[in-house]
Amino acid sequence: MKDEKNNSDNMENKAQKFFQKRVSAFKIGKDFWSKLEPRLNEKQNTAPAKRKESFWQWLAGPRLVAISSTLGVLVILVTAGSLWLTNNKVNQNTAGSIDEGAIAKGAGGNYGIYTTATAVTLTNGMIIPQTTLAAMTTITSAPSFSGGITLNPISTTNSMDTTGAQVISQASVALEVSDVATAVNQVETLAQNLGGSVDNMSSSGSQNQQQANLTIRVPANQFLTALNQLQTMGTVQSQNINTQDVTQQYIDLQAQLTSAQLEEQNLQAILAKATTVSDEIAIQEQLTQVISQVESLQGQINYMQNQVTMSIITVNLNTPTQNVGQAPSGSLTVEVGNVDNIVASVKQLVASVNGIINSSQVSFDNGKESASLTMEVYRDNFDQVMTTLGKKGKIDHKTIQESTGTQSTGTQGNTPPDAMIYLTLIQATGFWTAAHVTIIIAGAVILVVLIIIIAAAGRAGLLRKKKA
């Protein structure tokens, strides 16, 4: 290594000698100065020359920082703007979703639900189709539901066009009452007062805890009134409203009936004209079939009409478990990315604390998924479960009714899990959809490329400055 360097230095010295020996062979003309001197009259520059800056030199330095940060801010603004626009569009396309605030009092003291959606999703995840909303037109008092939901009566003047809508409404209510026997009487009176009846009743229970199950029928237009009045009888533990639009089936049945009746009339006419016994027998056989068809159809229609006009409400009455006080309960509305995944994880979570999932309903509306779950967990696990559920996404709404019990039953006692949790999962308004992620990544890439280009250009400019 040292030898190599010495060798190289040696070679350099030799080269130096070689060239220097020959410098003297180059001599400029003797009259060089006399040619040059007259040209020296041009004015000398006394101040350091100001070099004309190139664009890149101009750009380099603080300007570069200013321009690149302005560009960066612009890119971020554009990205945010497009995100906002897309997000807004998504919101406009979503299903009609109202909370209690959206049910507002209209002019003239009338109440109405201001929505053009085909169905209304309440904050607790309950979905009420438009036809049911229409069926509620004659409600005179404001019914209220558990979970902080209040449905106000819709004025008849605001009612939607429901001509011929056939809706079967059913509900089940679990009430905690101080005395089951009194409550059973109250329910029976209620059903009769509203023009309905009690279909079924059963009761059971020990001295500590009694319970009764009733199935009542009330006219459809008294459906919500009945629910409302039922709620005043005790503490609502759970409530489920189910409606089924059977308009199409009803129309089909009517058409079939008309057709069958027409056929019956025709056959009657032919029978009257029949001349032979064999003809008569053949026609009679057909007629018998048609008549039985007409009766069957009429029966189905009657049954359907009965179901439509009379709503069934299943009432579960029970007394509170003694000495344990009231279990805590909570309702939670969480915005999540993937509803299905979260539902699965919630089920796992509840199972892991030996809780019970009472109901789980996933609905899909206008491209948005939502789920409504009711579950019961042991009181000791209530807080932990609520916290974990809250971490599943962005909490929209949270209410906790604290335990009034003085005695903790825990998982050790005989009391079943009774801390009720109403969970509603709503698919987030698609803030982080693939499109958004793409826009953000594209924006970031553009930004990085811009910064690299400008930095490179700036560096070139700086180098030139330095060199100059």
Added chain:
Amino acid sequence: MIEQQTAMTESDIIKRCQTGDRDAFRSVVEKYQDVLYGTAYLMTGNRTIAEDHVQEAFLAAWKNIGTFRTGYPLKPWLVRILVNKVLSYQRTNANIMVSLDANLAIDPAGDDPAEDIAKRDQLRRVMQSLSNEQRQVVLLRYFAGLSLAETAAALGRRQGTVKSQTFRALEQLRDLIEDDNKS
């Protein structure tokens, strides 16, 4: 001590030039005109063009001597001005450039001593054997006597590039230089 005196003298001369002293500038011209001329000549291969470049370089130096920071050696600055002139001329006249080789025949020898003519011819031949980049590097480093950094600055190249170009050029000229040293 002598070197310091020379430097001081050059500094003084430059200061005088900066006040517009033509006599002082004449001494500068006379000191460096031949080495500049040789450099220009070996770069262009044409005496007339080389002389024009040297004249332009000195004119530019005179005009801008006020911007020269005293205390620095003058030769690299002058060589740099000259190289810029030659290179910019070569760039703008690339289409009418004639090679060193072609100029050999038409270059008049004038009334120079035969020995000088022989030395010039030999150097021109040596230069021919190198690429354009190598030729420029070797000229500035060994003929004009610039340092590695000064050569790199004058040619607008990185020092590493100049170093490798020098190395390759010397490898090519090794035999010739060794022979010359022996003789």
